[in-house]
Amino acid sequence: MARFTFYSGINEIGGNKILLEDRDQRLFLDFGFPYKRHKLFYEEYLKPRGGAGLLDPLAMGLIPPLEGIYRDDLVTSGLWQQFQDAILYRKLEQLDGVLLSHAHLDHSGHISFLRDNVPIYTTITTAFIAKAMQDSGKSDFDQQVCYFNPTMRECPTDWKQAAFLASSSAKQQRQFCIADTDREALSPEAIQFWNRGFWEKTAKQKELVSCPLSGHSGCSFNLRCFPVDHSIPGACAWGIETSSGWFIYSGDLRLHGKRAELTQRFIEEAARLHPKVLVLEGTNVLRETNVAEHEVYENGIKAIANSSGLVIADFSPRDVDRLLTFLQIARDTGRKLAILPKDAYLLKTMRLLEPEIPDIAQEGSLFIYQETTASRSPAHWLRNIFREYDSKTVLANDVKSAQDQFILCFSFFDLNELPSICPKPGGLYVYSSSEPHDEEQEIDFRRLHNWLKRYEFRGFGLPVESNSEWQIPDGEKGLHASGHACGSDLLKIAQEIRPEVLIPVHSEHPNFYTERLQGGSIDVILPTLGRTIEI
Numbered sequence: 056m057a058r059f060t061f062y063s064g065i066n067e068i069g070g071n072k073i074l075l076e077d078r079d080q081r082l083f084l085d086f087g088f089p090y091k092r093h094k095l096f097y098e099e100y101l102k103p104r105g106g107a108g109l110l111d112p113l114a115m116g117l118i119p120p121l122e123g124i125y126r127d128d129l130v131t132s133g134l135w136q137q138f139q140d141a142i143l144y145r146k147l148e149q150l151d152g153v154l155l156s157h158a159h160l161d162h163s164g165h166i167s168f169l170r171d172n173v174p175i176y177t178t179i180t181t182a183f184i185a186k187a188m189q190d191s192g193k194s195d196f197d198q199q200v201c202y203f204n205p206t207m208r209e210c211p212t213d214w215k216q217a218a219f220l221a222s223s224s225a226k227q228q229r230q231f232c233i234a235d236t237d238r239e240a241l242s243p244e245a246i247q248f249w250n251r252g253f254w255e256k257t258a259k260q261k262e263l264v265s266c267p268l269s270g271h272s273g274c275s276f277n278l279r280c281f282p283v284d285h286s287i288p289g290a291c292a293w294g295i296e297t298s299s300g301w302f303i304y305s306g307d308l309r310l311h312g313k314r315a316e317l318t319q320r321f322i323e324e325a326a327r328l329h330p331k332v333l334v335l336e337g338t339n340v341l342r343e344t345n346v347a348e349h350e351v352y353e354n355g356i357k358a359i360a361n362s363s364g365l366v367i368a369d370f371s372p373r374d375v376d377r378l379l380t381f382l383q384i385a386r387d388t389g390r391k392l393a394i395l396p397k398d399a400y401l402l403k404t405m406r407l408l409e410p411e412i413p414d415i416a417q418e419g420s421l422f423i424y425q426e427t428t429a430s431r432s433p434a435h436w437l438r439n440i441f442r443e444y445d446s447k448t449v450l451a452n453d454v455k456s457a458q459d460q461f462i463l464c465f466s467f468f469d470l471n472e473l474p475s476i477c478p479k480p481g482g483l484y485v486y487s488s489s490e491p492h493d494e495e496q497e498i499d500f501r502r503l504h505n506w507l508k509r510y511e512f513r514g515f516g517l518p519v520e521s522n523s524e525w526q527i528p529d530g531e532k533g534l535h536a537s538g539h540a541c542g543s544d545l546l547k548i549a550q551e552i553r554p555e556v557l558i559p560v561h562s563e564h565p566n567f568y569t570e571r572l573q574g575g576s577i578d579v580i581l582p583t584l585g586r587t588i589e590i
């Protein structure tokens with residue numbers, strides 16, 4: 056009998072950590088960062104202490120107390136005695152791998168804590184995006200997905216309290232097993248990208264391996280990897296053959312995006328396996344319809360074509376489809392799209408795998424905005440980007456002197472550049488992302504409105520607050536295509552795959568499935584935290 060234990064991702068959107076055990080084999084389906092639980096205790100200035108190793112995430116219930124799966128270099132000698140009486144405590148002798156569905160941190164972030172010999176099975180695009188995000192991001196100790204700095208427990212100079220001190224030079228790379236691409240098919244530049252940063256003597260490199268999924272020596276499960284469409288490239292669903300039959304895990308998906316045919320093919324192939332179980336996401340179960348990406352283009356171009364001042368477009372930078380939508384709008388309105396260096400780095404990385412992604416050097420409408428820095432030596436990757444695309448660099452002054460010629464890809468967190476740009480009154484702020492989900496985001500939205508007022512920008516597609524509800528004004532909707540299928544599409548996915556059992560995950564309304572599938576041939580089991588479901 057196969058067994059499922061849900062350690063997070065229940066009654067919340069994200070943070071999936073699902074343990075699947077069959078005979079003596081064990082896999083985790085994703086090992087994500089649980090934002091909702093994290094925000095219960097922490098904020099920007101109150102974070103888990105990197106110097107305390109595993110103590111803080113274990114004590115606050117951010118990771119399950121499973122002795123044996125975490126990095127040894129983050130464990131103090133008495134640590135596990137402290138958690139042996141915890142309700143969810145177990146000692147696991149071995150973990151055969153993590154099946155990673157995509158590179159959003161709510162699915163991947165806590166891989167950071169796992170032993171480095173746990174293989175991460177995923178697609179080549181997810182592996183590369185995860186590395187690009189880590190290379191160009193802040194990469195706190197609890198979000199080091201592709202590589203990490205091993206720590207030593209010692210006392211800092213002039214300090215009595217010992218801490219887990221990360222070595223500054225030694226980096227350890229994780230073992231990624233690529234399920235959808237043969238390593239031999241990758242270009243030397245792609246291999247070079249994966250290994251960049253691991254040439255130092257002290258660094259421990261692990262080759263990227265491509266894995267024939269069935270009968271792979273590292274994993275005795277028979278696995279299937281199904282590419283699906285989501286708001287980040289490279290997303291996949293998984294099929295795992297167990298002694299009870301096929302188990303399918305959807306990851307995050309949609310049927311209304313540019314790559315909808317991938318999700319459609321997944322549904323057909325998964326149905327053919329006559330699965331026992333489908334673990335299905337339910338982020339947008341209550342949404343009735345979807346906005347498609349081409350509508351984002353149509354609505355976006357209408358707003359921007361009528362604008363005579365500076366345009367700021369706010370969307371998720373990892374959503375490469377959205378970036379390409381705004382690039383097309385820039386071309387069609389005769390403007391220049393100025394992206395941030397981290398977005399340029401991601402685009403350049405994606406091009407290593409998909410040659411149809413535009414080459415920044417050749418693309419006439421694409422430029423890179425150089426932010427003001429207070430650092431004498433900006434990071435390596437950043438200097439390399441501006442060295443490589445020197446002629447494509449745009450400074451605040453360039454934008455200031457030609458405001459009607461730019462679309463700046465800024466989010467709320469980049470607005471502190473505006474004093475250098477001095478936008479003239481009458482600029483347009485196009486909001487192409489999701490609405491605020493919690494109090495902290497609402498506070499940020501209020502600040503965003505204050506910025507726009509200060510610089511006399513007009514918001515478009517931007518939620519406004521009225522009677523403590525945030526709503527996009529009428530006539531300004533249709534600027535964001537969600538990464539998640541709506542309720543009717545999710546039911547269609549469930550009904551066409553026709554599992555014997557459906558287990559909802561990644562949803563604040565898992566009862567939707569119980570109510571809507573009642574009386575049919577699919578049993579719905581609602582998971583609870585830490586309880587093992589045997590099937």
Ligand SMILES: [Zn+2]
Nearest residue numbers: 157159285307
């Ligand atoms: Zn996602």
